[in-house]
Amino acid sequence: MRSATLPAALAGLLLLTACGTEQAGGGPSGPSATAAGCAARPGDGSTEDGVTITGMGESAAGGAMAGQTDPCAEYTVTSAETEPFTYTIAFSFLTASGQAMATVKETVPAVAPGKTVRRTITAADVPADAAGGGRFQVLTVRSVPTAEAPSESGPCPPSGVRVYADDGDSAMGLRVVGLHLENCGTAPYELNGYPRIGLVDEEHASVDGVELLQGGERIAGATGMEGPARPLVLAPGERAYSGLVWRNTVEAGDPVNAPYARVRAKPGAAPVMVTPELDLGTTGKLGIGPWKKDGTR
Structure with a gap:
């Protein structure tokens, strides 16, 4: 600084x-x-x-x-x-x-x-x-x-979808960051399950040794990131959301900090690198919410 x-x-x-x-x-x-x-x-x-x-x-x-x-x-x-x-x-x-x-x-x-x-x-x-x-x-x-920068607005990416993270919420050591996807293309976009997540450190190297759990309830309940996963079809202009849930508890061992997460909306999708500022403490766990249709927009 x-x-x-x-x-x-x-x-x-x-x-x-x-x-x-x-x-x-x-x-x-x-x-x-x-x-x-x-x-x-x-x-x-x-x-x-x-x-x-x-x-x-x-x-x-x-x-x-x-x-x-x-x-x-x-x-x-x-x-x-x-x-x-x-x-x-x-x-x-x-x-x-x-x-x-x-x-x-x-x-x-x-x-x-x-x-x-x-x-x-x-x-x-x-x-x-x-x-x-x-x-x-x-x-x-x-x-x-x-090539992997998130976009919330502006021209539609070549993939036909926008993916970005919100600012998140934190309380009592619990962290929740939303992942948002918008079909900005001209064709329906199918989702079925959970986004693929890769953790990346400050030097842009992959972070290993963290257990990626399907379902936010594996970390905490009532976060809005609970399962089960269901197939979705997003018409042009429709949106979906998922999210990351973790605790930053620090006990014995070295804490894990990963500023970045590489997100693939589904297998084969183009990667998008977001910045959720993951301070995982020594828990070694990250919960991933299923894709759900966002009916609020």
Whole structure:
């Protein structure tokens, strides 16, 4: 976790915008005003998993009041992968005293191997009396192969279905993350049983030794992820849901953490890599709910 200093503190809800350009390996260097109009001074060059804070400053766009400028930051994403990857970065804006004001996620799609992409993030309409010096911090960096990136909206994937995970729920050590599938194609889509799940660690290596259980009730009841599995046919526009259920109990042994899960809706389906942030503790078990038709949408 790295941080750099902003010239203004942030308060309230933040409205963020991002834009930028792609550059060849080696990437941008030194202060500059990007297309977003961030008149940034050099940052400290701190890097977290390929994300580098390159500058801090005030945006030229101004806020809601005449003459007001908005705090902004420039950062770069550099890919060391061998295929295009899509990055999701969580940023935290802190006051000068270290109080967290907001956490915001930015997605940088399809960064090519060896390329560096520059982005600018701006906190729009920050009240003038919120100035006082704060810090911009990279909390987490997650990346998935662009060919396997989940999609909740936008163009329909070649597979004809969208697959994505929700933000999940947690209470008393129990975790539940929903998996959602939409038939965005033109033909009926058949499901029968449980999604195929593969666990992946921070280095994108497969995680072994975890027992994958069919039915969320194998972990806990009343989660909505109980069996039995029944055959489904989704007409175009219809949706289905499944989910992952686990406990993060830690006892003897090394805890297992797998940020990613590679999901195949059924045998032979194209894989989609979601980010449920699986903190399995030492339980060694993950419950998988059956596909059920989603009648709420």
